[in-house]
Amino acid sequence: MFKINPTILVAIMLxxxxxxxxxxxxxxxxxVVLISGIYLLMQRPNFxxxxxxxxxxxxxxxxxxxxxxxxxxxxxxxxxxxYASRLYAYLFLGAAVTLTVPVKELLFSLNQHAKISNTFxxxxxxxxxxxPRVRRQVQIIRYAxxxxxxxxxxxxxxxxxxxxxxALHWSDDLAIAMTSHGFSEGxxxxxxxxDILPKWQWGIPVVLAILYxxxxxxxxxx
Amino acid sequence: MxxxxxxxxxxxxxxxxxxxxxxxxxxxxxxxxxxxxxxxAATPLKPYANDxxxxxxxxxxxxxxxxxxxxxxxxxGEVLAAAVEMMLFSSWGAxxxxxxxxxxxxxxxxxxxxxxxNWGKLGLTFSVITTTIVTFIWDLFNSGYADYKPSLMITLFxxxxxxxxxxxxxxxxxxQKLVAKSGVLKH
Numbered sequence: 001m002f003k004i005n006p007t008i009l010v011a012i013m014l015x016x017x018x019x020x021x022x023x024x025x026x027x028x029x030x031x032v033v034l035i036s037g038i039y040l041l042m043q044r045p046n047f048x049x050x051x052x053x054x055x056x057x058x059x060x061x062x063x064x065x066x067x068x069x070x071x072x073x074x075x076x077x078x079x080x081x082x083y084a085s086r087l088y089a090y091l092f093l094g095a096a097v098t099l100t101v102p103v104k105e106l107l108f109s110l111n112q113h114a115k116i117s118n119t120f121x122x123x124x125x126x127x128x129x130x131x132p133r134v135r136r137q138v139q140i141i142r143y144a145x146x147x148x149x150x151x152x153x154x155x156x157x158x159x160x161x162x163x164x165x166x167a168l169h170w171s172d173d174l175a176i177a178m179t180s181h182g183f184s185e186g187x188x189x190x191x192x193x194x195d196i197l198p199k200w201q202w203g204i205p206v207v208l209a210i211l212y213x214x215x216x217x218x219x220x221x222x
Numbered sequence: 223m224x225x226x227x228x229x230x231x232x233x234x235x236x237x238x239x240x241x242x243x244x245x246x247x248x249x250x251x252x253x254x255x256x257x258x259x260x261x262x263a264a265t266p267l268k269p270y271a272n273d274x275x276x277x278x279x280x281x282x283x284x285x286x287x288x289x290x291x292x293x294x295x296x297x298x299g300e301v302l303a304a305a306v307e308m309m310l311f312s313s314w315g316a317x318x319x320x321x322x323x324x325x326x327x328x329x330x331x332x333x334x335x336x337x338x339x340n341w342g343k344l345g346l347t348f349s350v351i352t353t354t355i356v357t358f359i360w361d362l363f364n365s366g367y368a369d370y371k372p373s374l375m376i377t378l379f380x381x382x383x384x385x386x387x388x389x390x391x392x393x394x395x396x397x398q399k400l401v402a403k404s405g406v407l408k409h
Contacts (some may be wrong), residue, residue, distance in 0.1 A: 098308060
């Protein structure tokens with residue numbers, strides 16, 4: 001199965017993503033969706049998740065489309081379709097990365113090929129493992145408040161303050177734990193996982209980005 | 223012997239984990255918000271919903287700046303928040319990372335304007351203004367704001383300024399005060 005290295009995927013996502021922001025073309029948005037979609041399907045993703053993703057995005061795309069029909073200037077019908085389809089271009093570009101590569105693989109790949117430092121790679125990985133605890137902590141904060149008859153609102157500083165306190169304690173503990181398990185900041189370390197990136201793959205984002213730009217400038221597709 | 227880098231200027235493991243955990247907390251807290259946003263965003267009022275809630279997404283940057291008080295902390299805080307959001311909470315990958323970077327730069331400029339000396343009222347005020355301007359310019363292209371009627375553009379800018387001012391300015395200021403009063407920070 002043809003697999004693009006995660007680092008390369010991120011490079012494609014960012015370069016095409018930035019270009020998409022400036023090019024107003026329904027056809028190009030469609031091509032981005034098509035290519036990302038084909039790659040996504042080739043990786044045998046979770047179809048339920050993709051279905052859900054598309055389902056959730058429909059009202060948003062509709063809102064975008066409608067807002068340009070209602071408040072746009074110039075060729076509103078064309079523009080409305082441009083921005084609604086752009087939403088899907090972004091959605092599929094993102095999905096081609098986030099739904100095909102696990103977080104850990106992505107971080108290790110960026111660590112080895114994009115020079116993201118060990119501190120960031122392993123620090124982020126450590127933090128990601130706390131997601132279930134963070135969810136529980138947010139509930140505990142809410143319940144603890146409810147016991148005293150206090151409701152925390154999102155426009156009041158208290159809930160954020162309590163979150164920051166937990167984050168401070170946990171980051172202290174985690175950093176100490178990692179150091180005592182032999183993690184050394186700013187020093188080289190050996191790799192157990194070897195992420196393979198064939199050199200030619202660096203050509204993919206470059207070629208795609210240039211191709212996109214040339215098509216956008218020369219052909220000015222609809 | 224353990225080898226731990228004590229240098230203050232560099233990003234320590236603790237700072238990185240702290241910013242990432244904050245980002246996860248915010249992601250979890252804001253999952254509640256997204257329902258409200260979603261309800262409005264399905265109508266032509268979507269641009270209003272975008273700008274009204276924008277301050278919420280911006281908060282990570284000024285908060286990271288106000289608490290860590292380091293050069294680059296706002297940018298890093300927002301990019302990390304965007305990365306966390308991309309990997310854990312949503313599938314807007316490309317858009318997340320790019321707009322996170324833009325928002326971070328916007329906030330960072332505000333603190334830079336004070337020469338990284340003021341992280342309180344003045345620094346936050348500057349950062350609210352710069353981030354509103356920078357993200358609005360970005361949305362002129364990215365979200366097509368340039369193709370809206372001028373009257374709507376002006377309204378959206380004002381709504382954005384108020385949203386950023388409240389969440390990224392006033393709220394962050396009070397959070398910072400609570401944190402300072404609790405004495406948990408070493409600097």
